[in-house]
Amino acid sequence: MAKITVDGTVIEVPDGSMLLPALLDHGVQVPHYCFHPKLSIDGSCRMCLVKVEGMPKLTISCNTPVRDGMVVDSRGPEVAKARQGVLELLLVNHPLDCPICDQAGECYLQDYAFEYGTREARTQEPRRKLLKRVDIGPRVVLDQERCILCRRCVRFCREISETAELAVFNMGDRSVIDTFPGEALTNDYSICTADICPVGALLSKDFHHKMRVWFIDEMESICPSCANGCNIKIGTARREIQRLLPRRNDAVNETWMCDYGRLRYGFVNDDRVRVPTVGRGTPAITATWDDALDEAARRLGALARTDGRALAAIVSPHLTNEELFVYGQLVAGGLRTAQRDAAIPLGPADDYLIKAEKAANGRGARDLGLAARSGELDLAAIRAGVETGTIRGLLVTGTDVWELWGERADIFERLETLVVVAANAHPLLGFADVVLPGLTFAEKNGTFTNHAGRVQRIRRALDPGEQPSDGDIFLALGRRLGMEIPPGPFEPAAVLREIVASVPAYRDVTWDAVGGLGVPTIEA
């Protein structure tokens, strides 16, 4: 550790670290554009200038290694004047696009111009005219006039996505960011360039002109689209998800997330099932919650009483650990069957963040014993059972089983009883005797376990109103099927305590501890 003096205060920083990250970690506000903790050092913006005693000139703190006994001035008059000059130069050609720019409100140039700028322009010359709305890729749009040439996006494409589509072309004041001729910004992480862009030069097409950022409420959660469990912030406004943003967690996703996961939130806003329905055929008859639960329990209970092997349960890997735990109890105690397996959709994977399991909690389902172990009936065996007629009733959570079984209507038509708990309209619901609407990840509290066994917290970002959560549905079904369940709603925190008590690998997990960056489970 090296001891350095910053503005009269002595702080201890790790040896060999650069000055800027050390200052930022200690809460010293140093303005910067080109520095990013997960990218290499560029030193192109000149915004993080500080005064170091013994150095002849002001120096950029992002590229100055700390030295024991260093004396740093981070906000004196000399530094402030230099910053003002740097800002003035950056603003010489920056267009006055703020009212139509999506970055306005979370723009570093705006923030620093307010804090350190002069507020008055001294130039009379016209601003530089460059290309606006350049279609550089399927998911990202570029505005060259707004660019301040910090090269964060260029470094991202070279170092993180390793695709190197972007580069700075021309020299001096003619420099522009662009793609190489004939190439497009198509990598799987391309919208991250819009995240790290400190100004509004690179923008996500999905979020383009959609919502002003100051209307957005953010809630910390976990991406539901694959087993990696990237930490995200859910941005909501007008009772809908407006965007998903990555959240820093060095143990999982650093500060990135893939475009697939980022853009896959529409299912929360659209095509939702909100009312329970009873009976096959279209349109099915809508029912009250009590009637639908009674009907589901009557049908499942009749099968459970006659023959334990006539029933099977399909487990959705999109449920939280707490819901899975309660669901496991319902299957064992209410349906009295051991025939259950998780229906986990698979997709393409890469060697970085994208995992093949396209569901957030497949690991949780396995950890909590809801996936078929060796020797038990797995998904394929359940399908065979349905086709041969030994399995006559199915309780299905989620709708992935429809795709996994090849979208075959004849399989589901054979069933005597099909009860589905699902959040979205789906062809499978047409074959269901009872449909019970579930909630999506954005509407519930709970935990997911990612592919590496890290338990992470999801939080309610949207209020589902009166609609019961999936956990409440399982409890209500259990009570109707004669299980001994104390009255009261589904409480994820209490269920997690039960999980911790009964699953050895989860013994270090507590509700409060998983809240921030998650807790790894213990490998058995």
Place this chain on the structure above:
Amino acid sequence: MASRVVTVERPPRLRAVDTMGPLLIVRGLLVTARHFFRNLFAFMRGRRTIATILYPEEKMAWSPAMRGMPVLVQMENGKERCVACGLCEWACPVDCITIYPAETADEIERYPEIFDIDMSRCMFCGFCEEACPEEAIVMSQRVAIATTEWRGSLWHKRDLLVPVHELDPRLRYIRRGYDRPDVPTPAQTAERLEKR
């Protein structure tokens, strides 16, 4: 309406007449009667001296500082000036503005696809006008906006658009604030704060 300030000279102490109670009532009534008869005769002769305005046949000429219903400025090409930046929506203390932005192929790439003002909520504070960076929403002189049905108070973009020339007095009025020698520049303010 511009207000006039009249300095009234008060007698330093009470005169003898001010202490005679019943007589004061007569004095007061005389004032009322004088105004009544003067106005009555003047009205009969057709030469009015009164300030009362016979609304709705007569209407007052308001100063441009008057804040009526907020409207959207329509440019000469028929389009709105508004770029749907959302600042008025944010500034509005009663949340009566709802904007849904969209993109066009024009040079100014953003416009409000939906711009609604709930006039039953609007309190005519003028914050929207003050927040607007484009002079696109201004307080008009329209005040007769009562409706007979509940939905009538929700104004949509097409009803809110007013041609720019009709709003000229107000636009000139709000521009007066931009260049005022009596208002300190940011640099002057900073200097003053530094001294303190």
